[in-house]
Amino acid sequence: MRILFLGDLVGRSGRNAVIEALPQLRTRYAADFVVVNGENSAGGFGISEQIFLDLLDAGADVVTTGNHVWDQGETLVFIERHDRLLRPINFPQGTPGRGAGLYKAANGADVLVVNAQGRVFMADIDDPFRAVDRELDLCGLKRGADAILIDFHAEATSEKEALAHFVDGRASCLIGTHTHVPTADEQILNGGTAYISDAGMCGDFDSVLGMDKEEPLQRFLTKIPTxxxxxxxxxxxxxxxxxxxxxxxxxxxxxxxxxxxxxLSQTEPAFWLPDAQPGT
Known part of the structure; x- marks a missing residue:
């Protein structure tokens, strides 16, 4: 089974690039299941319903989010209408929306997607370890789900690595998001769970984390928002x-x-390319 995950979409540049390229990428890679993190897709802050629908039309099966999920006020309402839009599972009880779902892949497999948010250097919300653990107990690997993907939206790499080891052997992959910088630590852990600290962003890298450089520079230099x-x-x-x-x-x-x-330097998964040889 082939799972394609695209990191945080940032603003018009990122979302347009993904919406334009995703149909071709899904075909090129013969992807069975596609997850996109869309929490910064609406002007860099949050997601709108139309953008969410556009991502589904382009080929996304599920759209995950993170700490900016409520930056567009409309999301508090429309998230209840869409079970393929997730917010972090460890938000407090009573928060609109859902943090996990079981979805059908193109190959007929059942894929559990869990969206969680870290607490180190972020909001002090509910414990992501226990929230994810409960979800895996309810719908475990080969006990309800054929594959399990966890999007862990967190600041600290230590917290991301710790949660990955906590679920190792119980999930197909744990993919870090939020920092917008792609890391080079992709690996398969001892128990068989694939891991990367951050998938990176879909956006303009001639920037400060996807944002126009002028305002972040001014704030670093003067500590005064302009x-x-x-x-x-x-x-x-x-x-x-x-x-x-x-x-x-x-x-x-x-x-x-x-x-x-x-x-950035260009790279594609060699094992998915049309001319890939067995074992590559």
Missing amino acids: GRFVPALGEATICGVAVEVDDDTGLARAIAPIRLGGR
Whole structure:
């Protein structure tokens, strides 16, 4: 089974790049299931219902979010209408929406997607370890789900690594989001769970984390806000991760980064390319 995950979409540049490229990417990679983190897709802050629907139309199966999920006020209302839009599972009880769901992949497999948010250097919300643990107990690997993907939206790499080891052998992959910088630590843990600290962002990297450089620079230099953060509008790099899942075990066989377009070095998962040889 082939799972494609695309990191945080930032503003118009990132979302347009993904909406335009995703249909072709899904075909090129023969992806069975696609997850996109869309929490910064609406002007860099939150997500609108139309953007969410556009991502589904482009080929996303599920859209995850994070700490900016409520930055567009309308999301508090429309999230209740869409079970394929997730917010962090460890938000307090009574928060609108849902933090996990079981979805059908193109190959007929049942995929559990869990969206969680960290607490280190972030809001002091409910414990993500116990929240994820409860979800895996309810719908375990090969006990309700053929594959399990966890989007852990967190600041600290230590917290991301710790949660990955906590679920190792119980999830197909744990993919970090939030920091917007793609990391080079993609690996398969001892128990068979694929891991990367951060998938990176889909946005303009001639920026400060996807934002136009002027306002962040002014705040670092003077500590005085002079305006709003606005997304940079240059050519986007599409950043993400490819995960190959063993159909028999639900654990990972391979993981590789994806970087397409824009300023960063380009890379695709060799094991998914049309001319790939067996074992590559």
